[in-house]
Amino acid sequence: MAAPSPAESPELRPAAEAPGARHRGPLAAALRAFRRDRTGMVSLGVVCLFALLALAAPLLAALYGKNATEHYGQDTPGLLSPEGLPVLPNGGMSGEHWFGVEPGLGRDVLAQLLYGMRTSLLIALASVAVIAVIGVVVGITVGYLSGAVDRAFTFVCNVLLAFPTLLLLLALSPVIQTRFVGPRENEPAWMQFTVLIMVFSAFGWVPLAMVLRTAVRSLREREFVEAARAVGASRRHIVFRELLPNVWAPMLVHITLAVPGIVTAEAALSFLGVGINEPIPDWGRMISRGSEVFYDDPTYMVFPGVAILVFVLSFNLLGDAVRDALDPRTLR
Amino acid sequence: MNQATAAGPRPRGAAASPALRVRELTVSFDTPRGPVPAVAGVSFDLAPGEVLGLVGESGSGKSTIGLAALGLHDPARTRVGGSIRLHPAKGSGGAQDPAGIEVVGAPEAVLKRVRGARVAMVFQDALDALSPFHTVGAQLAEAYRIHHRDAGRREARERAAAMLERVGIPAGRAGDHPHQLSGGMRQRVVIAMALINEPDVLIADEPTTALDARVQRQVLDLMRELQAETGTAMLLITQDVGVVAAVCHRMLVMRSGRAVEEGATDRLLAAAGHPYTRALVGAAPTLRTAPGSRLPTVEEPDPAPRRPAAEQERPEPAVLAELDGVRVDFPGRRTSPLRRGRPVPAVRGVTLQIARGETLGLVGESGSGKSTIARVLAGLRRPTAGAVRFEGRDISRAAVDPRLRRELSREVQLVFQDPYASLNPRRTVAEIITTPLRIHTGLDAAARRNRAAELLEQVGLSASHLPCYPHEFSGGQRQRIGIARALAVRPRLIIADEPVSALDVSVQAQVLNLLMDLRAELDLSMLFISHDLAVVRHFCDRVAVLRSGELVETGSRDAVFNAPRAPYTRELLDAVL
DSSP states (O other): OOOOOTTOOOOOOOHHHOOOTTTTHHHHHHHHHHOOOHHHHHHHHHHHHHHHHHHHHHHHHHHHTTSSEEEEEEEESTOOOOTOOOOOOOHHHHHTTTOOTTTTTOHHHHHHHHHHHHHHHHHHHHHHHHHHHHHHHHHHHHHHHTHHHHHHHHHHHHHHHHOHHHHHHHHHHOOOOOOOOSSSSSSOOOHHHEEEEEEEHHHHHHHHHHHHHHHHHHHHHHHHHHHHHHOOHHHHHIIIIIIISSSHHHHHHHHHHHHHHHHHHHHHHOOOTTSSSSOOOOOHHHHHHHTTTTTTTTHHHHHHHHHHHHHHHHHHHHHHHHHHHOOHHHHH | OOTTTSSOOOOTTTTTTEEEEEEEEEEEEEEEEEEEEEEEEEEEEEEETTTTEEOOOOSHHHHHHHHHHHOOOOOEEEEEEEEEEEOOOOGGGOOTTTOEEEEEEEEEEHHHHHTTTTTTEEOOHHHSSSSSSSSHHHHHHHHHHHHTOOOOOOHHHHHHHHHHHHHTGGGGHHHHGGGSSSSHHHHHHHHHHHHHOOOOOOEEESSSTOOOOOHHHHHHHHHHHHHHHTTTOOOOOEHHHHHHHOOSSSEEEEEEEEEEEEHHHHHHHHHHHSSHHHHHHHHHHHTTTTTOOOOOOOSOOOOOOOOOGGOOOOOOOOOEEEEEEEEEEEOOOOOOOOOOOOOOEEEEEEEEEEEETTTTEOOTTSSSSSHHHHHHHHHHHSSHHHHHHHHEEOOTTTTHHHHHHHHHHHHHHHHOOOTTTTSOTSSSSHHHHHHHEEEEEEOOHHHHHHHHHHHHHHHHHHHHGOOOGGGGSSHHHHHHHHHHHHHHHSSSEEESSTTTTTSSSSHHHEEEEHHHHHHEEEEEEEEEEOOHHHHHHOOEEEEEETTTTEEEEEEEHHHHHHHHOOOHHHHHHHHHH
């Protein structure tokens, strides 16, 4: 039997370059590449900080001593003028209310920001979870099956992409309001959330599924799929064990880039008044209110605006870093 | 076939003033892990009218030298040192500098004048080298006008048409787009484009590797003819010693970025001084190699002759697998969503038998239906008509019947051509090799792992490779993993679809040696598919020749190679370099 040939053994790369990290899978290699990316690490840190703040919002609010719904400005004299504007400079910033108070209702801005972040993140993450599941299942299946299924899928995708999503959302909100909610009651919070998540997912899975379909179609032509068929593997084995591990990269990239999109879309909807209603704190609605009082109290607009900007920017940078790390060229 | 006389007479006055003088050339690529040297201190001269073969395995730095001569390396990521000096021929005008033009470190403006006019390049893949949106005539005319500013459109067009005629393409096809031409014609167009400005030096980087043997022969003949006629010096980059023997006056053998040996082709082929050259020359079987002998490899330049055990008499040559009048049609292009396209026949009525313990070689050019037959026999594709039998059992429905295919895959396994594509990059070697065991045997995880380790030892790797991923291996090692996977369930028939054509010659020799060892040891039957007649002759007991989906000739190895009956077989044999 031929012994391991000396000419080939030096080509066994990991032994030569990284004895400590042998047998790294492609994902582990991507992780290493990611860790070397300074922008990526910083943006990951910012994203984690945001997530942590959102998770710990009740705790932080308790330590801070304010909540997001109480009308401090109206209850405490000296905070708001009779016109409803903060008395103190810079939107009423003080040792008591660090980021000032809301004009009109007089709620605490910092507490609202913290809770608003929960709203954004909850909707974004829930939608992305649904999008990921639908997109992966549909994309991989269609890509593997092709034929008539593929033509049907392409048609459905084209229809969904042709839908004016924003107009649909604008129209949907009053419909739900009149159809499912009594005339005298408010739309319950869970319903507002569910509607938004459902609409975002209903349209959001299409791009992901199309990306994965294309990826799987090219993977399917690779010989390893045929090799799996040749050893007698079942269709399920091929889809879940051979194909799925190969589409993690496009999936991760798509998902990290989808989150900021949903956050901005949600803020835009709330700004237009069809997103999340009072009294649930929300960044988009804060900006909407800020635009109303911008001349008298510009500070109120700054905080939610900067928060969204930083959040979306860091998520986008994170997505870029993830894509770079997973790029096959950096993987060699 | 007659190697020694293939190259023409050496040009006169070769040593006087070289067309291309390379001195101490070093090229290194910058990577995140620091510079990686690709070429380290290579020097050679290329005389006017001379053909120099640059031979070496992949990664030896031969293409890097070719790119450096044109100054095509990206200066941001590549460091080029040493000197590459061009000495234009007297008549070609331009450069009055008697010292020639230095390419290394030359500004882009100088390089632009050099590229295409003084030094031209022929790439391996003609389809990539031509623009798909322009006609070949327009591309040729443009190549001419770039370096002849004062030439009118009409003149350029006439010149392009003349050049096309010169490379054997009717001028009437100047209006065709590249995809309308065959692979060989495309390569001719690329050659015409390289020669249209009468360069002093032509660099051909694996110009015929992607072509079938017969077309390769034609293109090489054409290149030699044109080269002799125009007196252009040619640097031919290849890993095929046969091509060098046919075309080159001198050869330079490269290994890991260094020149190993340089000399006249005849001398190096007959009596090379360096063992690496000897191994490289001997590793590729030719039509004169003793069939079934161990091939020399770089590690083992002088292998011990094989025990003649393989020659033992077989008691009963019972039929193991057979194709009976098999016809395969591919669905054609749909003209409308409702109507099916006209079916395209890939295999038309092939009848073949593989006896127990026998190796049948299936030979044919690309598109002849070889791989389709392999897939039909492996139960991956359903034949349109005809019967496929394994041990007398009809298996033609295996492609649509998962149970039948599972049963069949226990007996029949495939080894694929491309060791890079046939292993899933996201699964470890252990997972890859144990997959068939998990499907077909009741072994528990530990037993599967033991068997996988055993298989790796059997194919010349070691158990410590189990947790590795495919990207950590070289091409030859990957092909060994593919072989281990195919052997895992102890199949009776192995279908090897071009198992060595993607590998370097010396690795090819290793894998062929391994397959021959395994065949003897495990008493395997094999269907060995290849376009390389020499390899088939070396490896197979019987040979079937396929042409556009039809069998042209079937017979024992000696009958087919010594006394071919079909004219097509003779043509193929004549094309072998």
